[in-house]
Amino acid sequence: MKVKEIMTKDVISLNPEDNVTAALTLLFKMQISGLPVIDAQGKLVGMFTEKDVLSYILPSYIEKVGRFIYEENPKSTKKKFMELDKIKVVQLMRKDVVTTSEETTLSEVARIMLTQKVRRAPVLDKSGKVAGIVARCDVLKAFACEAEIPLKI
């Protein structure tokens, strides 16, 4: 089975100029944790995830400080959350995106997801434009289908 057979073709995406609050609202509405960011020319420019927003809100040095427990919320988190409305998606998104192609095999895309630690990968066509998106659940469903194991969805 190839990626083109399992990917979602109608890709819902974000514009780099969208503001972060609106983008976050869309994520909540769709109940997913991330969306690709595509510019006016249809080119993939990044991936915007809930994790990017979380790491913006908490202090950047948090991973370096080591083990401790927050007993209160620092003043800065509230302030930063209020600022999200003024920030554009392009400022927070991850620019280095793991992608795949339509002809990639099922196991290969699974390998990429596992080794690159991504939940979903945009699928690019030969011209470099986004042709679809493949998520971890698509891959698992396809494996189930190949193994002829019926899943109750």
Next chain:
Amino acid sequence: MLKKFIFLIAISLGLVLLSMRIGLNAFQARAIGIFSVSILGTLFFWEFRLSFAFLGTAVLLASRTIDLEHLIKYSSLEIILFLVGMMVIIGLLKEEGFFAWIVSLIIRVKNLTAKKFVFVVSLISMLLACAVDEVTSIIFIVAAVLEICDYFEVDPVPYIIISVLATNIGSAGTVLGNPIGILIATKSGLTFEDFILKAFPLAVICLLATIAVVLVWYKKSLQKLDQQIKELGSNEMLIKLISVPAEKSTKKALSIFALTLLALAFSHRLDIFWKLEPNTVLLVVPLVTAALIMIWKHTKAREFIEKDVEWWTLLFFLLLFAQAGTLKYTGATDVLAKRIVGATGNNPHILTAVVLWLSAIGSSILDNVVLVAAFIPIIQGFQTLNLNLQPLWWALLFGGCLGGNITLVGSTANIVALGILEKERKIRVTFFRWFWVGLVVGVVTTAVIWLALVVLPIYH
């Protein structure tokens, strides 16, 4: 980019020609040329410094400027191993919440006033830099300063600058504070005890002088903080902001660290007791501690080595030391040493002043490890001229650390602190906002050291 590269090559060629003119032979001039390309590479192309170091070392070997045996000898593996050991220990302290505990100590200060804040932040910055190293310590101090300034809604820049100034001063206080500490200790034969008895008190005096300067310099900012403290009341929320659960393993980690510091402090005596070469125990202690840590936390041993040890920096140091060693191997630094002594009229006080001020000015622009690595073989060259080297080593140590305060790129601690400030608060400190206060503190503290080295007999 291309302009910078042409500039780099032009300066290096200029230095080669100059060295030949002052009497260096072709081998010596070549070593100087390659070393200066590496040094200027760190100045102009910081991100590519390791590539410059790799290429420079390859050229030195291929052109037979140095042989493999000596290259390995000069790469000073003992210093690299010492730093690896210390980085593993720091990795454990981080994991066990030691640094978060330090942050909570600062933000829990009761009955806070602006002056008290400056004293506490400066003192803890200095002591933490002495105990771990400046680059690790500054991250936690900046975290604490930002939390406090956020809470009281004041501009954090003055307090960040104050903590960095104190950190750089503290980094000269012990062998652990700065990589140049261990570099100077191993090359000069000065012991950890010497550092505690002779460098630490000077660092304390420099800190007091710095506090006096910043209290005047930032008078308005301090008044503003005092006002805000009055208005917003005590820092109740800050007091309970973060906690570090006191677990058995935390206590164990702290005990290991305390024992390590103790063993380091007595390393010279243990050397004598076991009839070992000078500074052997100093290098053995971090290795033993790191080994014990990796046995204790054996499931995370690989993580300590792969994540907490900064191999990028250490490899750069290794090759840098080897290249600086080439200057000694070819005899280039002996010629330079003779020239410098000649120019100072054989006066040791003038020579001390030259080393101190040159290293201070140099380290305000260059990475201090680069500068000190270049200076060490020159100072070793003075020995052949029968000069007392002790004041010169202290001059090099303090010049290398205090010079870092002069500009905002003067030391890694400055760059780390300002990087966090920019990322967290979108505040970009301009060159001159730093420079004027940095210059005053840099000049005052360097002058204090100059006076001490000339006047006090214990430094002779």
